[in-house]
């Protein structure tokens with residue numbers, strides 16, 4: 437398990453994080469979201485052994501970070517937000533170096549990922565584009581089939597096709613029982629991939645829980661176009677020349693009955709948009 441409790445970190449007088457607590461179980465993809473400067477990377481840097489905390493604690497499999505990083509290093513896969521490897525090294529040399537470090541690299545799997553993502557291992561790192569550098573970072577993070585994956589905006593810079601391939605690799609790791617921390621600004625990918633999430637703002641967790649609970653799966657957004665009247669029992673907000681109602685699924689037939697007394701042009705019924713809900717918290 438990855439367990440972070442009341443973690444706090446200041447850079448001198450500057451707040452990094454104030455109070456962050458999250459738990460990620462094996463077989464779970466956990467979304468870490470929040471605006472620029474919220475504290476996601478600071479949290480991740482402590483978890484990956486690069487920074488020490490001021491208060492609270494971060495643990496992986498019971499080992500305290502950053503102190504015990506060497507005891508869990510081989511079980512962790514990490515994709516940093518900014519990928520900076522050894523510029524003059526060819527990718528194939530880098531992979532050899534990586535195989536020596538992680539004595540548990542699955543060489544067959546390494547080959548599979550190289551083919552899946554289309555990585556040119558004969559190129560030097562400095563010759564690669566941003567997206568292709570990111571592909572090497574993905575490869576390096578996954579080849580030893582880690583038990584814990586820590587991903588800091590892993591899809592930034594990837595084209596949509598490679599993104600899809602990356603998602604399938606991550607889902608495979610989830611099936612293998614990996615505990616995955618996935619930091620991202622792309623709310624739709626958090627919605628699609630994650631079971632649970634935490635939103636950090638100004639260094640504190642302001643909202644967390646199951647993605648499905650957040651969405652309020654028992655309600656529907658009903659947009660009615662060309663309706664000039666108001667309904668007695670249902671409130672609405674005016675949006676793009678239409679009236680938008682949030683209606684509990686159990687009340688939909690009452691809603692339709694009441695609406696049928698009036699003229700309107702068109703109607704659209706959909707599940708609440710998670711992206712809109714997330715954006716409210718960003719503001």
Ligand SMILES: Nc1ncnc2c1ncn2[C@@H]1O[C@H](COP(=O)(O)OP(=O)(O)OP(=O)(O)O)[C@@H](O)[C@H]1O
Nearest residue numbers: 447450451452470471472473474475476477478479
């Ligand atoms: N080396 C540093 N020195 C001083 N302040 C820092 C340093 N690194 C981060 N900070 C500050 O800590 C806060 C949290 O930054 P952090 O990089 O953790 O946020 P983030 O959520 O990862 O942001 P983003 O989404 O922009 O990557 C910010 O206010 C940032 O300015």
